[in-house]
Amino acid sequence: MPAKVSLKKNPKRNPLGKVFAGNIGALAVGLKYFFDPNRITLLYPHEYIKLNKGYRGFIVLIKEKCISCSSCARICPAAAMRMLSIKVYNEKLKKYMIKKYPVINYNRCIFCGLCVDVCPTEALYHVPYHDIVYENMNDMILSLEDFQKEPENIEFKEGIPVKYYFDESRGLVKTPYMEELEKQGEKEEKNQKVEGEGEKGAG
Ligand code: SF4
Numbered sequence: 001m002p003a004k005v006s007l008k009k010n011p012k013r014n015p016l017g018k019v020f021a022g023n024i025g026a027l028a029v030g031l032k033y034f035f036d037p038n039r040i041t042l043l044y045p046h047e048y049i050k051l052n053k054g055y056r057g058f059i060v061l062i063k064e065k066c067i068s069c070s071s072c073a074r075i076c077p078a079a080a081m082r083m084l085s086i087k088v089y090n091e092k093l094k095k096y097m098i099k100k101y102p103v104i105n106y107n108r109c110i111f112c113g114l115c116v117d118v119c120p121t122e123a124l125y126h127v128p129y130h131d132i133v134y135e136n137m138n139d140m141i142l143s144l145e146d147f148q149k150e151p152e153n154i155e156f157k158e159g160i161p162v163k164y165y166f167d168e169s170r171g172l173v174k175t176p177y178m179e180e181l182e183k184q185g186e187k188e189e190k191n192q193k194v195e196g197e198g199e200k201g202a203g
C-alpha cells in the first residue's frame with residue numbers, strides 16, 4: 001500500500017521568535033564550552049594530536065620494490081591512485097621498455113590504506129603525518145618523483161601534544177600527552193644546560 005502524504009500545512013509558528021530562541025540557545029552552548037575546563041576542542045596549532053604508531057598518514061612509494069601489478073590502483077575506492085607509464089632502460093635486454101608505476105592524487109585520497117595493505121611487495125607505506133599544506137590543488141597530484149619522497153616532518157616548536165581518550169562518565173576527554181611533555185622538558189633542560197655551559201666557557 002502506498003504511503004499517505006498529508007497536505008496539511010504546518011501550524012503557524014512565530015519564525016522570528018524561533019530564530020531568536022535558536023540563537024540564544026547556540027550562544028549559551030558556546031559560552032558554556034568556552035568556560036568549561038573540560039572542553040575537547042583542539043586548539044591547533046597551540047595543541048596538536050600525538051599520532052599513534054601505524055597512523056594512516058601520507059603514503060610513500062619505494063619504486064625499486066614495485067612490480068607494476070596495479071593492485072593499488074585497482075583497489076583504490078576513491079580513484080586516487082593511477083598507474084603512470086614511463087620508459088625505462090632494461091639493462092638485461094639492453095633496450096627501453098614501458099613500465100608502470102603508481103602515482104597519487106591527494107585531492108581524492110581518503111587515507112583508507114587499502115593500497116598499502118594490498119601491495120604484495122610492501123612497496124607502499126604510510127608516514128605518520130597528516131597536516132601538510134599545498135599551495136594549490138595541482139600540487140596535490142604527486143609526480144612519480146615526489147611520490148617517492150617522505151614529506152618533511154616539521155616539528156612543532158611551541159605546540160602541546162595532546163591525546164583523546166574515552167571516559168565512561170565524561171565521554172571524550174582531551175589530555176596533554178605526558179610522555180611527550182616530559183621529553184620536551186628534558187630537551188629544554190638539556191638545552192639550558194648546554195647554553196649555561198657555553199656562557200660559562202665564553203666568560
Ligand atoms: S589510501 Fe585509500 S584512497 Fe588513498 S590512494 Fe590508497 S586506496 Fe586510494
Ligand code: SF4
Nearest residue numbers: 066067069070072119
Ligand atoms: S600494489 Fe605495490 S607492487 Fe603493485 S603496482 Fe602498486 S605499488 Fe607497485
